[in-house]
Amino acid sequence: MSETEMIIHMEDVHTPILKNISLQVKKGEVVTLIGGSGAGKSSLLMLLNRLADPDTGTIYYRGEDVKKYNIPALRKSMGMVLQSTSLFEGTVADNLAFGPKLFQEWEESRGEELLNHVQLPASYLHRDVETLSGGEQQRVAFARTIANRPDVLLLDEVTSAVDLRNVELIEAFLMEMVSKRVHAIMMVTHDVKQxxxxxxxxxxxxxGEIVEAGATETLFAHPQTEKLQYFLHHQND
Incomplete structure (x- = not known):
């Protein structure tokens, strides 16, 4: 795989939770992370934009050690959306503008465009975030993240607390994003069908370990390890 194709490369990464993590993500990929509670999925995501650092091993982003990046710039480029939306107090517009204003990149005209991406009307710009439903807040959280024009999206259980309609909207949005606006997505999900x-x-x-990894269709159709077989069997009960 060439350097131009490689977005993320984790090499023998260890933390108190994670053991011997080696993983590659290439341009254009959606990589989904599955496993039981406490498996280390969220901990792995946190390492990528330096919400935590490994004890040993190296994480490369576009061929450079992530520790060489300016942290705000790294987090701008690798945008994270969590299960808990963590929106700031104030209006939707306040939330959308927050990140770009840190880099002097905000244009007021972008607000309507960002809401359009997540299928919310422009009238929501002036609504207080506290008045939104959980699903609407999650879509605003996505819009706030993409306001920074990230190259990679790191998603941690982002649809687990929203209704089916919002799950469908968010999934459609993600597929549009990876084809047009971001270079890769890493997504933790508890939903194996997702x-x-x-x-x-x-x-x-x-x-805390990667037990099995591969092309999604093959991995689900032909799990190679007893642990994955057991996990999938009990997910389908």
Whole structure:
């Protein structure tokens, strides 16, 4: 794989939670992370934009050690959306403008465009975020993240607390994003059917380790390890 194709490369990464993590993400991929609670999925995501650092091992982003990046610039480029939306107090417009204003990049005209991406009307710009439903808040959280024009999206259980309609809207939005606006997505999900729908590749984790990884269709159709077989069997009960 050439350097131009490689977006993320984790090499023998260890933390108190994670063990021997080696993983590659290439341009254009959606990589879904599955596994039980406490498997280390969220901990892995946190390393990528330096919400935490590994004890040993190296994480490369576009061929450079992430520790060489300015942290605000790294987090701008690798945007994260969490299960908890963590919107700031104020209006939708306040939230959308926050990140770009840090880099003197905000243009008022972008607000309507950003809401259009997540299928919310322009009238929402002036609404207080506290008046929005959970699904609407999650879509605003996505719009706030893409306001920074990230190259990579890091998503942690982003649809687990929203209704089916919002799940469908968010999934459609993600597929549009990876084809037009971002270079890769890494997505933690508890929903194995969602992993099957969205993932080009899927990584199964247990006890802080990558147990099995591969093309999503193959991994689900032909799991190679007893741990993954057991996990999938009990997901389908």
């Amino acid at each position: 992993a099957q729908r969205l993932g080009d590749r899927t990584v199964f984790m247990a006890n």
